[in-house]
Amino acid sequence: MIEIDDELEFRLGEMTRKTHDMNIPVMIIIEGPPASGKSRLSNALYMALDAKYTDFVATRPPRDIDLRYPFMQRFWNHLPKAGDVNIHFRSWYAQYIEYKEAGITDNIDVDIKEISADMENFERTLDQNGYEIIKFYVNTSEEVRQKHLDKLKENPTLKWKAEEFEEHLELFDYEKEMQGFINQKQQIPWTEIDFENKNEAINTMFKTIIDTLEARVEKERTTAVERIVSDFTKYFESELFTFDFDKEKISKKDYKDILPELQLKMRDIQFQLYQHKIPLILVYEGMDAAGKGGNIKRTRQRLDPTGYTINAVSAPSDIELAHHYLWRFATDIPRSGHIGFFDRSWYGRVLVERVEGFASQKEWTQAYDEIKDFEKSLYNSGAVILKFFLSLDKDEQLERFEEREKNIEKQWKITKEDWRNRAKWDEYLEASEDMIKETDTGYAPWHIIPGNNKKYARIEVLKKIIAACEKVLNDERN
Amino acid sequence: MIEIDDELEFRLGEMTRKTHDMNIPVMIIIEGPPASGKSRLSNALYMALDAKYTDFVATRPPRDIDLRYPFMQRFWNHLPKAGDVNIHFRSWYAQYIEYKEAGITDNIDVDIKEISADMENFERTLDQNGYEIIKFYVNTSEEVRQKHLDKLKENPTLKWKAEEFEEHLELFDYEKEMQGFINQKQQIPWTEIDFENKNEAINTMFKTIIDTLEARVEKERTTAVERIVSDFTKYFESELFTFDFDKEKISKKDYKDILPELQLKMRDIQFQLYQHKIPLILVYEGMDAAGKGGNIKRTRQRLDPTGYTINAVSAPSDIELAHHYLWRFATDIPRSGHIGFFDRSWYGRVLVERVEGFASQKEWTQAYDEIKDFEKSLYNSGAVILKFFLSLDKDEQLERFEEREKNIEKQWKITKEDWRNRAKWDEYLEASEDMIKETDTGYAPWHIIPGNNKKYARIEVLKKIIAACEKVLNDERN
Numbered sequence: 001m002i003e004i005d006d007e008l009e010f011r012l013g014e015m016t017r018k019t020h021d022m023n024i025p026v027m028i029i030i031e032g033p034p035a036s037g038k039s040r041l042s043n044a045l046y047m048a049l050d051a052k053y054t055d056f057v058a059t060r061p062p063r064d065i066d067l068r069y070p071f072m073q074r075f076w077n078h079l080p081k082a083g084d085v086n087i088h089f090r091s092w093y094a095q096y097i098e099y100k101e102a103g104i105t106d107n108i109d110v111d112i113k114e115i116s117a118d119m120e121n122f123e124r125t126l127d128q129n130g131y132e133i134i135k136f137y138v139n140t141s142e143e144v145r146q147k148h149l150d151k152l153k154e155n156p157t158l159k160w161k162a163e164e165f166e167e168h169l170e171l172f173d174y175e176k177e178m179q180g181f182i183n184q185k186q187q188i189p190w191t192e193i194d195f196e197n198k199n200e201a202i203n204t205m206f207k208t209i210i211d212t213l214e215a216r217v218e219k220e221r222t223t224a225v226e227r228i229v230s231d232f233t234k235y236f237e238s239e240l241f242t243f244d245f246d247k248e249k250i251s252k253k254d255y256k257d258i259l260p261e262l263q264l265k266m267r268d269i270q271f272q273l274y275q276h277k278i279p280l281i282l283v284y285e286g287m288d289a290a291g292k293g294g295n296i297k298r299t300r301q302r303l304d305p306t307g308y309t310i311n312a313v314s315a316p317s318d319i320e321l322a323h324h325y326l327w328r329f330a331t332d333i334p335r336s337g338h339i340g341f342f343d344r345s346w347y348g349r350v351l352v353e354r355v356e357g358f359a360s361q362k363e364w365t366q367a368y369d370e371i372k373d374f375e376k377s378l379y380n381s382g383a384v385i386l387k388f389f390l391s392l393d394k395d396e397q398l399e400r401f402e403e404r405e406k407n408i409e410k411q412w413k414i415t416k417e418d419w420r421n422r423a424k425w426d427e428y429l430e431a432s433e434d435m436i437k438e439t440d441t442g443y444a445p446w447h448i449i450p451g452n453n454k455k456y457a458r459i460e461v462l463k464k465i466i467a468a469c470e471k472v473l474n475d476e477r478n
Numbered sequence: 479m480i481e482i483d484d485e486l487e488f489r490l491g492e493m494t495r496k497t498h499d500m501n502i503p504v505m506i507i508i509e510g511p512p513a514s515g516k517s518r519l520s521n522a523l524y525m526a527l528d529a530k531y532t533d534f535v536a537t538r539p540p541r542d543i544d545l546r547y548p549f550m551q552r553f554w555n556h557l558p559k560a561g562d563v564n565i566h567f568r569s570w571y572a573q574y575i576e577y578k579e580a581g582i583t584d585n586i587d588v589d590i591k592e593i594s595a596d597m598e599n600f601e602r603t604l605d606q607n608g609y610e611i612i613k614f615y616v617n618t619s620e621e622v623r624q625k626h627l628d629k630l631k632e633n634p635t636l637k638w639k640a641e642e643f644e645e646h647l648e649l650f651d652y653e654k655e656m657q658g659f660i661n662q663k664q665q666i667p668w669t670e671i672d673f674e675n676k677n678e679a680i681n682t683m684f685k686t687i688i689d690t691l692e693a694r695v696e697k698e699r700t701t702a703v704e705r706i707v708s709d710f711t712k713y714f715e716s717e718l719f720t721f722d723f724d725k726e727k728i729s730k731k732d733y734k735d736i737l738p739e740l741q742l743k744m745r746d747i748q749f750q751l752y753q754h755k756i757p758l759i760l761v762y763e764g765m766d767a768a769g770k771g772g773n774i775k776r777t778r779q780r781l782d783p784t785g786y787t788i789n790a791v792s793a794p795s796d797i798e799l800a801h802h803y804l805w806r807f808a809t810d811i812p813r814s815g816h817i818g819f820f821d822r823s824w825y826g827r828v829l830v831e832r833v834e835g836f837a838s839q840k841e842w843t844q845a846y847d848e849i850k851d852f853e854k855s856l857y858n859s860g861a862v863i864l865k866f867f868l869s870l871d872k873d874e875q876l877e878r879f880e881e882r883e884k885n886i887e888k889q890w891k892i893t894k895e896d897w898r899n900r901a902k903w904d905e906y907l908e909a910s911e912d913m914i915k916e917t918d919t920g921y922a923p924w925h926i927i928p929g930n931n932k933k934y935a936r937i938e939v940l941k942k943i944i945a946a947c948e949k950v951l952n953d954e955r956n
Contacts, residue, residue, distance in 0.1 A: 010887055014890075017890055039783070042783055043781075043782075047775060047779060050790075051771070051790040051819075051821065052790040052792050056784070056787070058783070058784040060784075063541070063542065063543055064541065064542075065541055065543065089783065089784060157746050157749045157750060157753075158749060160753075268635050271636060272635060275635075275638075293529070296529075297525060300525075303521075304517065304521075305517070305520055305521045305534050305536070305565075305567065306517070306534075306536040306538075306567060309534070312528075312529040312530040314530050317795075317796060317797055318795060318796050318797075319795050319797050343529065343530075409488055412492075412495055
């Protein structure tokens with residue numbers, strides 16, 4: 001009889017203590033058809049790891065509330081932080097197959113084929129940012145699975161479970177779909193495990209994890225730390241943010257007439273989006289003192305506060321720093337029919353993190369695609385996404401800074417950091433131009449808004465939001 | 479015409495910047511019947527505060543998944559951290575009234591009258607731990623509310639909202655219930671606001687908040703910081719943890735026979751609890767090296783891993799430190815039908831925090847009642863709670879420490895901190911005895927388990943869990 005190898009179990013514990021100490025986040029995925037033994041396999045794994053940094057994440061059938069969020073939301077919410085281990089008992093693959101075959105889309109226009117690309121992109125961005133993903137498929141013969149089922153049925157308290165399994169088998173062609181994924185030769189490969197002999201299966205799983213983590217730890221040890229290079233043009237000039245600011249303005253009187261009208265319109269749109277279950281995502285970037293906060297304030301002034309959220313970025317907490325850089329935003333995406341304002345956003349990766357050298361060149365250059373993929377996944381789940389860059393010229397910024405320092409009611413708005421950022425004006429400008437050029441897409445377009453005249457900028461942004469939403473709502477009606 | 483007072487708005491911003499800087503968490507509750515104007519009132523407040531540290535928390539009708547958690551869970555989940563402001567648009571009061579009048583209990587045996595005491599206890603423990611709670615009741619005449627309703631009905635996109643309001647009025651006697659709470663003269667008083675004149679109402683609200691926060695800030699400035707006193711007996715002796723360890727043991731053979739039997743029984747109980755939607759909460763405390771982890775491991779060994787969670791305490795993160803000490807556990811309570819293991823727990827407040835002086839004497843002494851109230855609220859929501867204290871004698875601990883240091887496979891289990899704690903053996907013992915005496919209740923009893931013989935302790939704990947659950951399941955059946 002094959003026994004569970006104590007030596008393997010010890011080495012597994014040792015390796016995960018090592019990845020824990022080295023701040024490597026690990027995600028172990030266990031997929032398999034009903035009654036294949038994946039429950040016992042994942043339990044053996046769970047028992048072998050330290051509960052202090054292990055999380056067992058079971059993917060269960062979606063609830064109504066889950067369907068109001070992007071497809072990947074649940075997995076973003078459960079992302080392990082640096083050094084932690086997730087055991088995913090069924091994962092985005094099981095969820096994908098069940099959504100696809102049951103046609104679950106919560107009335108919003110989700111293209112299930114696109115979701116499959118979103119999953120690959122999700123794995124890629126995690127992989128590129130240091131997450132170690134290990135995927136198991138428990139591929140047990142039908143005969144053995146039938147034996148498991150029969151045994152379950154014998155137990156009166158577990159009979160319902162057998163029935164659930166049988167229903168699952170009837171509803172979904174899980175195996176065929178999974179074989180499709182496995183044959184695709186995905187970037188992160190699958191390890192197939194036969195559960196005919198339980199202990200042998202466990203040993204195989206342990207060994208695979210140990211080998212993968214050992215290779216990873218070795219790689220960390222031998223890879224030279226990439227030098228952070230700023231990589232900016234010496235004399236950077238850009239036309240992108242230059243406007244004829246004398247023309248891009250609005251009179252006080254016109255502003256007073258138009259603003260309330262647009263705000264009421266915006267309120268009306270909020271309720272229409274709600275009725276059509278369309279989530280709206282609004283991203284604001286721009287120079288310091290460009291008026292982002294005031295701009296957002298005018299847009300939300302007449303909205304129903306129960307229907308929108310604001311994510312206003314300040315310095316990340318230690319928990320946020322221990323996650324993928326998209327995490328603190330991905331977990332704050334509005335649910336369907338709601339509006340999410342992002343006062344600064346995930347673009348910090350290619351702006352402040354690039355300029356200040358918090359991200360390496362490799363990290364911020366790959367981030368363009370990662371961010372586009374992320375926005376695409378939101379779009380694929382039905383979201384309308386608009387991105388605004390409020391542009392200010394350098395003299396106007398100086399005036400606003402000085403005004404803030406003089407005016408007692410505004411002093412709190414200006415800090416040393418604002419002055420430090422101003423000293424890097426050209427770098428920020430270049431990073432902003434690269435960002436806009438690299439990430440301006442049809443599904444999540446950038447709008448550069450001249451910001452020297454605050455009132456003009458507020459009216460412009462409101463108009464753009466209203467126009468984009470009306471277009472989507474019209475399409476929805478036809 | 480009365481206008482919104484700009485000066486008040488500025489001072490409100492200033493005061494909340496001050497409480498933010500001083501790390502004071504603020505909760506502003508806005509209750510009021512449908513169409514009373516509380517939506518516009520809370521929006522005005524939301525607009526006046528800095529979005530960076532303000533959260534708008536709307537209490538909506540419960541979803542199925544909400545009903546699987548304790549009544550207060552949603553509010554624990556949304557607790558502001560130090561320096562943040564929550565605007566509660568409808569709160570536990572609205573939720574209470576709706577649960578009560580609709581008879582919502584998700585099949586579990588919730589006594590709604592007890593819940594009302596839980597709410598008071600919730601406010602008290604927050605208040606005692608530095609949370610500033612400000613409660614508004616928007617008390618608008620029926621005539622004015624009818625006007626609001628009529629206006630809503632005129633707008634085609636908002637008509638459904640008017641209908642929702644009318645349905646609410648029909649279903650719930652909200653006003654009468656709220657007047658009951660207001661007349662009770664609760665510890666944290668209500669401010670009533672009439673919305674007949676919108677701007678006057680807003681000014682009143684702003685002024686009340688400013689006055690409250692000013693008083694609080696003044697109090698913080700003038701209150702002397704309490705000296706942390708250890709307050710331990712010089713020569714502490716206890717009988718509570720003394721056992722005849724020669725008798726409290728089990729042979730290897732008996733262990734091998736009994737353990738698998740109890741584990742299977744436990745697995746059966748897990749599924750029965752699941753079917754009856756009863757949550758089970760298991761708390762483990764005890765001396766270092768008393769065998770808590772191994773004990774939990776034996777209990778969960780045969781359980782279905784999708785049906786339990788483990789909260790294993792390590793040092794709190796900065797986010798956890800910025801919340802009420804119960805927060806990181808309260809947000810991890812198992813949902814109905816699930817089991818939650820707590821490997822160390824909220825009792826850290828009266829153990830390590832007392833011994834190490836992280837909590838002041840006032841804080842840890844008041845914590846006994848706070849903890850009892852918290853456990854009572856879990857019990858009131860249908861949970862079975864068992865608490866185990868694994869007791870070890872001092873010599874046995876030394877042996878285990880030394881064994882851990884010698885054995886390469888166990889070295890990671892022993893740290894300098896363990897030795898430091900051992901040096902404070904008597905203090906921990908006294909704190910443990912006080913804890914057990916103060917918090918041993920009928921709804922959440924302590925079991926002191928002799929731990930010198932690990933095998934014996936494991937069998938004992940399993941037996942106690944099984945017996946308690948079988949009793950509850952039997953009552954359920956009758």
